[in-house]
Amino acid sequence: MNTKADFDMGTTLAADKDWWRGAVIYQIYPRSFQDSNGDGIGDLNGITSRLPYVASLGVDAIWISPFFTSPMKDFGYDVSDYCGVDPMFGTLSDFDAMVETAHSLGVRVMIDLVLSHTSDQHPWFVESRANRDNPKSDWFVWAEPKDDGTPPNNWLSIFGGSAWQWDARREQYYLHNFLVEQPDLNFHCPAVQDALLDVVRFWLDRGVDGFRLDTINFYVHDQELRSNPALPKEQRDATIAPSVNPYNHQLHVYSKNRPENLTFLERFRAVLDEYDATTAVGEVGEAQRGLEIMGEYTAGDDRVHMCYSFEFLSGTAPTAERFAKVLHDVDKHVSDGWACWAFSNHDVVRHASRWNLSDPAKRALCTLLLSLRGSVCLYQGEELGLNEADVAFEDLQDPYGVEFWPEFKGRDGCRTPMVWEASNQNAGFTSATPWLPISTEHLHAAAGVQEHDPAALLHHYRKALNFRRTHPALIKGAHEKVTATGSVLHFTRTHGDQTIYCAFNLSDDVVSHDMPDGNWVTIGAELGSTQPGIDGKLHLGAWQVSLSLKT
Template sequence: MKTASWWHGAVIYQVYPRSFRDTNGDGVGDLPGIVEKLDYIASLGVDAIWISPFFKSPMADFGYDIADYRDVDPLFGTIEDFDRVLAKAHSLGIKVMIDQVLSHTSIEHAWFQESRESRDNAKADWYVWADARDDGTPPNNWLSIFGGVAWQWEPRREQYYLHNFLTSQPDLNFHCDDVRAATLDNVAFWLDRGVDGLRLDAINFCYHDAQLRDNPPKPPHLRVGRGFSADNPYAYQYHYYNNTQPETLGFMEELRGLMDRYPDVAALGEFSSEDSLATMAEYVGDQRLHMGYSFELLTDDFSVDYIRGTVENLESKMPHGWPCWAISNHDVERAVSRWGGDEASDALAAQLVALVCSLRGSVCLYQGEELGLTEAEVPFEALQDPYGISFWPNFKGRDGCRTPLPWSDAPNTGFSDGTPWLPIPSEHRARSVQAQETDPNSVLNTTRRFLRWRKTLPALVHGDIAFLDTREPVLAFTRGNGDDRLLVVFNLSTTAVDWPLPASTFPEGRPPTALDDHGLLTGKVVGGELKLPGRGVYFARLG
């Protein structure tokens, strides 16, 4: 197996800084808090961190509305604090990826402040402006993910501007050469500073249809939400024209050209489109992005058929590209609650980490997955997420997965000496880092053991994947190449099951050699049959 770049098969730990660790008592996590806890992150055995936005912002969307791409918001610290994060992470052998939100800015960005003033200023074409229809209504039927029309009237120009997200997040016009050049300059600023990679938020939203054609309606039975509420009017359309335009591929190649000037850096694109897997396959490759991930495993469907179908679908479309899988992040209900429901347990939490880390690709683990954190119930009066406030009560927003990380049994679980920006549920206190440190079988220590064990198996980190025919609830596949092949099996249920091992697992008549030093509930082969406990796993070497 040839030597791969650091990101190939890497486990990337997502840090949501607002909720990670607060060091100044204002109730919001900060960059010094990341510095303080980097030793903890290193103890997990991950390869890199991805830090969600910490740039200057009015925080309408908690940092995903950027007012200055090159400065740190005082809420999080200073640029020198970021340099300390970078230096300490590198000293611990951890790579650092940062979020880049390129498709839109905040209305408080200097570019927009100038662009909105007139139709003939130097940045007049830097955003997506359009005249009203004859009756004064918006120029087309495009909708915002966060609810309502995707157009906002600007009286200074007497035009509408496009916003695919909040009204305070105007979309940049990537058809403008100056916009692309300025965007690449901002990216270069952070690459020059020494970051190892970029997580590109909603990257397929950079371009819009220059003709502003209406999106066609979607039949009711196809209105399925991925990354947004299924009852959101946004699901009523095929989004053929407000994102994922052909011109974006050219910009991906420009971006890759810039990144290729830096040694061993990586770009991870986030995709949400009508066919996110096809979009990922198109955007990822030697001349485009290094990796991509979508919301396909961030849905409610926790079944063998769905997981296998999703992975095989991507494999067929992107045989030479490299995926990055995630089952939790800052935008969706935590996986242990979403997939476990009333049956959520430590065994499920540990199994889910093992499952996502056993697929072909790199992995994003969201802070708290290593603790088995459940989704928090946040009452309406404590909500912060504008998305949840708009769609309450049918959709409660994203606050439930964003509550602060519990560190100890101290007040506010050691997250802050002040009042946390979101309430910390009492059930998370029992799952704090301190509570789990001394238990060798805790989710935390099982995660540590598994991630270190995974690194000893090149087939599991870099190998190909091939699924075996099974029935619910048994998910089985092989990983590896040539003679270095592993059998990987998961029982997705809480009930013990028996699975007859297929003949393909007995090359030359030799049974598989069990590998059981991973720390999870493991199965055993008895008379050619694999006996798996509830939430059990089985890893074995073939041949």
């Protein structure tokens, strides 16, 4: 079995400062990847022990969701110490060992940074809320009540209800776009920006290669605290928040998406540019203007390198028409930037379930994802074809699910532990009771089972990653003539003198499709790529692909 180290040995890691452009990043949710000490919770040493498996996939980097010191009200996205490792995950020494191991395998390391807010137990907030006169009194977003004692405006929290919480110590409200326990930092305070950039330097000095920036468009709020306008019912979109959440009733022009955010992103990028070959990918949490914001945030060379929004993380069916529309919108809004694509992550229903995919559909969409212009994030277990686990209410851990149950079951179904083997009920993840129950339906899809089946989806992912890695047009090339012809999505990818024609039948029907003019040689047979018939047309079976090289 080839590993990533066979292709990119450690000494070449710093060679390409643009390695991120077209890179494939494997997201690890540390609580659920591998437990090394028998407490039922995944940890850093567990990740280190499984890095040879990750490297064998052929990915360029890993993205590790938060492992910082935290009271875990939102499972690490409520940080109480940006420069510390929570004891449940290990120590800083464990982190250093993990980075060293990853680099030795040719895999770069990106970590999740949650800069928009902290935990209410962070020392910064503890000091800030003590009174109105302390040195950090303006480090968070504090506001006077209206004359009638109600919150200063109508801003809503993604987790439900008002985004303002009364604090008796200061007799003021503080802003929390998420949980009450996650107060928002005040980016209008220069000292806050300076402190956060010091955090960035801390982790870069420890050898990380980049960051995933949580809720990148939430950093800055409107200083005038103007109320958000109502959003007409026909324009509401449940991509970011479930349909039962009143958050969808507003156009969030003042509580997030502020133009002043660009100034901070330029400061952030300047820090990254002090180090060799570093990068950042931002999460744009926005239902109405996601691609526009992606274009603004990634334009030029002085903001973030790449961003992702939620177009392909939604429940909208993955039709040829849908893909073509999104890619055309990207060309319109992100022509000077760079997109990062994902079908699954730790916040959404796994796409195998969300789109009700057959095995051929999973394979075709894997090949499609790895053929798109942009970088790619894969979520742990996606390569095994895992579906969404059914977690009973009494087993729920996610406060989001508890709040909106049963109409919205939260995010636990995509966060259940990774399945490594089918020989025991804990799937090789832990020797104890896991923090979330392991789906018995997942056991037959365990990595160990698929390793021994040459026809398994795991091997298709490896082949598709290898195919992408050996064709520069798919990594950094332009795409042209993105078109939906019936159920067939087709486009060309071009880089230098290499042009690849890609056609995907995104349906259960058998269809015929005309090849473009020119001399083409079919490639990608290992991915099920089919060649034209004697009539010169492509005859594509259900969820079949065709990849051709121009000669």
